[in-house]
Every structure is written in structure tokens, then in C-alpha cells.
Amino acid sequence: MRKNRLALAILLALVVGLMAMPAQWMPAEAQSKWQVEVVSGETRVVLTESDLNRMKPVSAKAAFLRTTGRIEGPALYKGVQVEEILKKVGGIGPGQAICVTARDGYAMTYSYAQVGGGILTYDGQQRALRIGGVTMYLAYESERDTADKLPRIVFMDKDKMSITDGHFWSKSVAKIEVVPGVDDWIITLDGQEKTSFDRATFESTITCPDTPHPGVKWETTEKDGSTSVYEGLPLWVWVAMMDGGDSAAGHYRFNDSLARKGYKVLVISKDGFAAELESSLIARNDEIILAYKKNGKYLSESDGPLRLVGGDLPSKKHQVKQVVEIKLQGI
Structure with a gap:
């Protein structure tokens, strides 16, 4: 009887321990339940982490600037270039944009230029550097972000660490849709x-x-x-x-x-x-x-x-x- 109670106690401890385990340390199978729908007109594909892994992903360090002025990172991210993902539904042209929708329904629209990396970058002292020099990626692995925030939009330079506005880093991405362009020019x-x-x-x-x-x-x-x-x-x-x-x-x-x-x-x-x-x-x-x-x-x-x-x-x-x-x- 005592042995049965001991076995039950050990089992309960293991269950509680697994429940308390941070999401980023859960097995890969538990983290990879998300899917991203990519749409352009009548064309639609659904991508998983396994799909992205087969698309020549890139790993690089990047950071983002909060509206409060604090820099988050740098941290290592692994992802696939968004322009490559869009090729699966016919690509994106100058007269188009993308609408990125999160799992909670939050949506953000990116212009054609922004999809091409045309956003402002900063140095380590939060001073504006230049427009461009970075690439938009859909990141699905991170040494910083928990699994509930992935996949997310990040802007990276594969050759060096870059800093961009956190406003552009959409998280928990569920859908990417090509829409009519928002560019005025x-x-x-x-x-x-x-x-x-x-x-x-x-x-x-x-x-x-x-x-x-x-x-x-x-x-x-x-x-x-x-x-x-x-x-x-x-x-x-x-x-x-x-x-x-x-x-x-x-x-x-x-x-x-x-x-x-x-x-x-x-x-x-x-x-x-x-x-x-x-x-x-x-x-x-x-x-x-x-x-x-x-x-x-x-x-x-x-x-x-x-x-x-x-x-x-x-x-x-x-x-x-x-x-x-x-x-x-x-x-």
C-alpha cells in the first residue's frame, strides 16, 4: 500500500512539474501546433513549422525599440523571408500590401516598401540610422520569445545585429494576406x-x-x-x-x-x-x-x-x- 502511495505521489509530482514547465522548454511537438494561413485572392496555402524549416530559414540576432525608449534584445531569431513565403501565393507587387493578423484578431497592414525592408533602423543609443538594410522575416524560433508569441514578424540583417521599431514586430501570426496597396506613393x-x-x-x-x-x-x-x-x-x-x-x-x-x-x-x-x-x-x-x-x-x-x-x-x-x-x- 505504501509503495502504491509513493508511486502515486511521484506521478503527481511529474504532472505538476510538466504543467509548470515554461512554454519555451516544452518539447518541439508541443510548441508546433500553430499554422499560418497565407492568402492572395483565391489562392491559399497553410504553413506549419515543418514547412518553414524546409524553406531555407535564416538565423540572426535582432532587437526592437519599444515606444518607451527601451531596446529589447538583441536575441537570436530563426525565420523565413516573408517575400519568399508570399511566392507560394503569387508574390507581391508595388501596388499591393500585406495584412498580418494575429491569433487574437489584431491586424496590421504593411506596405510594399515595408515588406521589402523599408523601415527605419537605429543604433545602440536609439539614434535613427537609415531606412532599409533589413529584411522582413516570419520567425518561428527565438531564444527570447515564448512559444505563445511565435511565429512573429521580425526585421533582421543576416550579417549583423539590427534594431528596428517594435511597432512592426507583429506576434502570434495566424494569417498573412496580400491586399490592395496602402502606399500613397x-x-x-x-x-x-x-x-x-x-x-x-x-x-x-x-x-x-x-x-x-x-x-x-x-x-x-x-x-x-x-x-x-x-x-x-x-x-x-x-x-x-x-x-x-x-x-x-x-x-x-x-x-x-x-x-x-x-x-x-x-x-x-x-x-x-x-x-x-x-x-x-x-x-x-x-x-x-x-x-x-x-x-x-x-x-x-x-x-x-x-x-x-x-x-x-x-x-x-x-x-x-x-x-x-x-x-x-x-x-
């Missing part, structure tokens, strides 16, 4: 580096209090005598995003050496018209601006999304409207 930058970003990403940079490249204003008198104030970023800052002059830490740095050698900057309109400027003219010149606002309001459809303005433009014909691309020529 996308600007293409074509130089030694190629990238693109949208209004949301641009504004997160220009309005960030810690950015090393704050926005500027330019005031001018119109033909009717009224005064207009344009807001935007100096053209040279845009050029710094693609001229190969970034610092080792990742901050945008204008490539003065390349500018002295000489090249042309083409600011291209929606209709194909291009204004041509010399690198020597735009170099660190805050009087040549790509504006997105006029008198506190977004540019009109006939002028926007961006317009080239400024007191140092060679002529009025250089005031390009409806800018969609900036290209470096002769580099």
Missing part, C-alpha cells in the same frame, strides 16, 4: 545602391526627433504675391541614400569624394521629364529641396507626391512636379 532611388520607399516610411524619417537629417522649409513668393512655404528633405540627403557613402555604423553619409569627381542627378517626373543637376551644385545644399508639403498640407495631385523646389535651382524649369524617381548618372 513609392519613390525609386537608383545610384550605387538601389532602393525604394513610400510616404509612411519617408514621414517616419523626416519627423523622427532623433534623425540626423531633419526636414527643412523653403519660403517663396508666388506670381500672385502670396507666400508659400514648402517642407521636405534637401535633395543631397536623398542622394546620400544611394551614393555609397554610408558610415560603418549605418548612418547616411553624403559621399563628398564622389561628388567632387562629378556626376549628374536626374530628378524624374511621372510623365518622364527629367531635370538634370550637377553633383557640385546639390552637395550639402539645403536650398535644393524635394518637398512633400506646401503651407502645411500635402502637395496636390498635380504637384505631388514630391516636387523639386528651392532658391538654388538653376531655373524654374527645374521645379519638377510629380517626382517618382531620382537617378545618379555618370558615377
Whole structure:
């Protein structure tokens, strides 16, 4: 009888111990009950952890910045690039976005540019670095997060630790759906580096209090005598995003050496018209601006999304409207 009681006590202790065991230490079979539904129109697939494991996952360290200002991490994450996952339902194009829904019903929409890694990154002192340089992954293993938070969206650089806004790190992902694009506009930058970003990403940079490249204003008198104030970023800052002059830490740095050698900057309109400027003219010149606002309001459809303005433009014909691309020529 005593032996039976002892055996029962041991069994109860084991059961209680297993119930108290943290989720991250549960056997893999117990952790992998989740599924992620991926949808685009009528096309639908359902993925499990085993499926993701067969898709050439990447492991890297990443951290995120809370709205309180605290950096969480870095921690090691393992996941699959979201763009690769989307290929299973036909991929994603410039006119599209994705809606990521969590198991509790919370949903967040990511623009095409954000899916491509076009979000703001930070250094260890919480200072803004640059847009891009990271990739969106669906992480399903983590040395930090408990199983109930996985899989989750993370932004990583497979070659080095990166820090991005925690706002973008959706957790407990249950569904990824390709939806009509939320991008108001996308600007293409074509130089030694190629990238693109949208209004949301641009504004997160220009309005960030810690950015090393704050926005500027330019005031001018119109033909009717009224005064207009344009807001935007100096053209040279845009050029710094693609001229190969970034610092080792990742901050945008204008490539003065390349500018002295000489090249042309083409600011291209929606209709194909291009204004041509010399690198020597735009170099660190805050009087040549790509504006997105006029008198506190977004540019009109006939002028926007961006317009080239400024007191140092060679002529009025250089005031390009409806800018969609900036290209470096002769580099």
C-alpha cells in the first residue's frame, strides 16, 4: 500500500512539474501546433513549422525599440523571408500590401516598401540610422520569445545585429494576406545602391526627433504675391541614400569624394521629364529641396507626391512636379 502511495505521489509530482514547465522548454511537438494561413485572392496555402524549416530559414540576432525608449534584445531569431513565403501565393507587387493578423484578431497592414525592408533602423543609443538594410522575416524560433508569441514578424540583417521599431514586430501570426496597396506613393532611388520607399516610411524619417537629417522649409513668393512655404528633405540627403557613402555604423553619409569627381542627378517626373543637376551644385545644399508639403498640407495631385523646389535651382524649369524617381548618372 505504501509503495502504491509513493508511486502515486511521484506521478503527481511529474504532472505538476510538466504543467509548470515554461512554454519555451516544452518539447518541439508541443510548441508546433500553430499554422499560418497565407492568402492572395483565391489562392491559399497553410504553413506549419515543418514547412518553414524546409524553406531555407535564416538565423540572426535582432532587437526592437519599444515606444518607451527601451531596446529589447538583441536575441537570436530563426525565420523565413516573408517575400519568399508570399511566392507560394503569387508574390507581391508595388501596388499591393500585406495584412498580418494575429491569433487574437489584431491586424496590421504593411506596405510594399515595408515588406521589402523599408523601415527605419537605429543604433545602440536609439539614434535613427537609415531606412532599409533589413529584411522582413516570419520567425518561428527565438531564444527570447515564448512559444505563445511565435511565429512573429521580425526585421533582421543576416550579417549583423539590427534594431528596428517594435511597432512592426507583429506576434502570434495566424494569417498573412496580400491586399490592395496602402502606399500613397513609392519613390525609386537608383545610384550605387538601389532602393525604394513610400510616404509612411519617408514621414517616419523626416519627423523622427532623433534623425540626423531633419526636414527643412523653403519660403517663396508666388506670381500672385502670396507666400508659400514648402517642407521636405534637401535633395543631397536623398542622394546620400544611394551614393555609397554610408558610415560603418549605418548612418547616411553624403559621399563628398564622389561628388567632387562629378556626376549628374536626374530628378524624374511621372510623365518622364527629367531635370538634370550637377553633383557640385546639390552637395550639402539645403536650398535644393524635394518637398512633400506646401503651407502645411500635402502637395496636390498635380504637384505631388514630391516636387523639386528651392532658391538654388538653376531655373524654374527645374521645379519638377510629380517626382517618382531620382537617378545618379555618370558615377
